Amino acid sequence: MWRSVLPLLVGVSLFLLQLPDYSSTQEALWQDYKHGLRGSEAHDKKHFCTWNCLLFTLQWPGAFCQSLDERKLCSIPQSINKWTIHGLWPVKVFHCCKCWPMFESDVQELDAELKEHWPSLLKDQPSFHFWRQEWEKHGVCAACVEGMNSPFRYFQICLKLRQQFDIQKLLEDAGVTPSCDRPFKLVEVQQVLAQHLGDKHEIQCVTDPKGREVWFQVKIPLSHNLTVGCDHHADGGPGWNSSHGHPCPPQAPLYYFPIDHQQPQRPCG
Numbered sequence: 001m002w003r004s005v006l007p008l009l010v011g012v013s014l015f016l017l018q019l020p021d022y023s024s025t026q027e028a029l030w031q032d033y034k035h036g037l038r039g040s041e042a043h044d045k046k047h048f049c050t051w052n053c054l055l056f057t058l059q060w061p062g063a064f065c066q067s068l069d070e071r072k073l074c075s076i077p078q079s080i081n082k083w084t085i086h087g088l089w090p091v092k093v094f095h096c097c098k099c100w101p102m103f104e105s106d107v108q109e110l111d112a113e114l115k116e117h118w119p120s121l122l123k124d125q126p127s128f129h130f131w132r133q134e135w136e137k138h139g140v141c142a143a144c145v146e147g148m149n150s151p152f153r154y155f156q157i158c159l160k161l162r163q164q165f166d167i168q169k170l171l172e173d174a175g176v177t178p179s180c181d182r183p184f185k186l187v188e189v190q191q192v193l194a195q196h197l198g199d200k201h202e203i204q205c206v207t208d209p210k211g212r213e214v215w216f217q218v219k220i221p222l223s224h225n226l227t228v229g230c231d232h233h234a235d236g237g238p239g240w241n242s243s244h245g246h247p248c249p250p251q252a253p254l255y256y257f258p259i260d261h262q263q264p265q266r267p268c269g
């Protein structure tokens with residue numbers, strides 16, 4: 001399944017920028033998160049908590065549908081006009097055990113918020129199935145850390161991360177707004193995002209049928225303790241190749257297409 005694939009993370013040349021202080025949000029997150037594995041727990045970590053980094057991945061509905069095979073029917077609910085969550089993925093984990101089923105009642109309290117920020121964009125996939133799939137493929141592996149050790153906590157953390165990384169606002173404030181005609185430079189976008197996402201974030205594109213590089217996803221590397229900027233390229237083990245999406249080429253014009261609810265797969269012809 002495409003959602004389970006962690007793309008091979010080849011280096012995108014990024015500019016080193018200083019991280020700003022956003023410690024109040026970080027502190028709040030930290031309180032919720034409590035603490036990760038450390039000290040005496042480090043021993044257990046060896047056995048079942050093998051990852052060092054998480055990728056918090058946001059997707060842009062305006063181009064997401066273009067990243068899918070044609071046969072997959074894409075549908076963007078009318079209410080969806082913002083960047084949405086794709087997932088929170090421990091890096092370089094081959095598979096998570098199928099040992100922790102998730103039920104709708106687990107995230108009932110978060111349902112409205114999840115529907116708003118983490119909708120399924122596939123016609124034949126109810127949002128809950130998307131969430132459950134993400135939990136089973138990634139969440140179960142993340143759950144070796146105390147603050148994420150239940151479906152409820154995992155999804156709650158994800159919602160808080162989305163709030164923290166409000167890239168919609170960041171982009172709007174910087175005048176980076178969706179357009180069919182106006183291409184951006186990758187470095188422009190990176191400079192805007194780096195203020196909050198760190199210099200290791202990854203901007204991913206799909207190539208549309210007209211050969212344009214279209215921005216559809218951002219990956220934000222995080223440490224166990226949810227601090228921005230984890231060096232996952234150094235993690236051992238083989239990577240994954242994604243059949244969909246790749247790091248946006250630094251030299252090509254970068255398109256940030258508007259969302260077209262009527263024609264989600266072809267927002268700009």
Ligand SMILES: *[C@@H]1O[C@H](CO)[C@@H](O)[C@H](O)[C@H]1NC(C)=O
Pocket residue numbers: 223224225226227
């Ligand atoms: C979070 O983890 C990173 C990497 O392990 C570490 O460098 C950093 O100091 C930690 N931050 C906090 C607030 O504990």
Ligand SMILES: *[C@@H]1O[C@H](CO)[C@@H](O)[C@H](O)[C@H]1NC(C)=O
Pocket residue numbers: 008238239240241
């Ligand atoms: C990813 O795909 C490229 C091109 O098809 C291939 O050369 C490379 O070996 C693949 N990497 C992995 C880790 O599968």
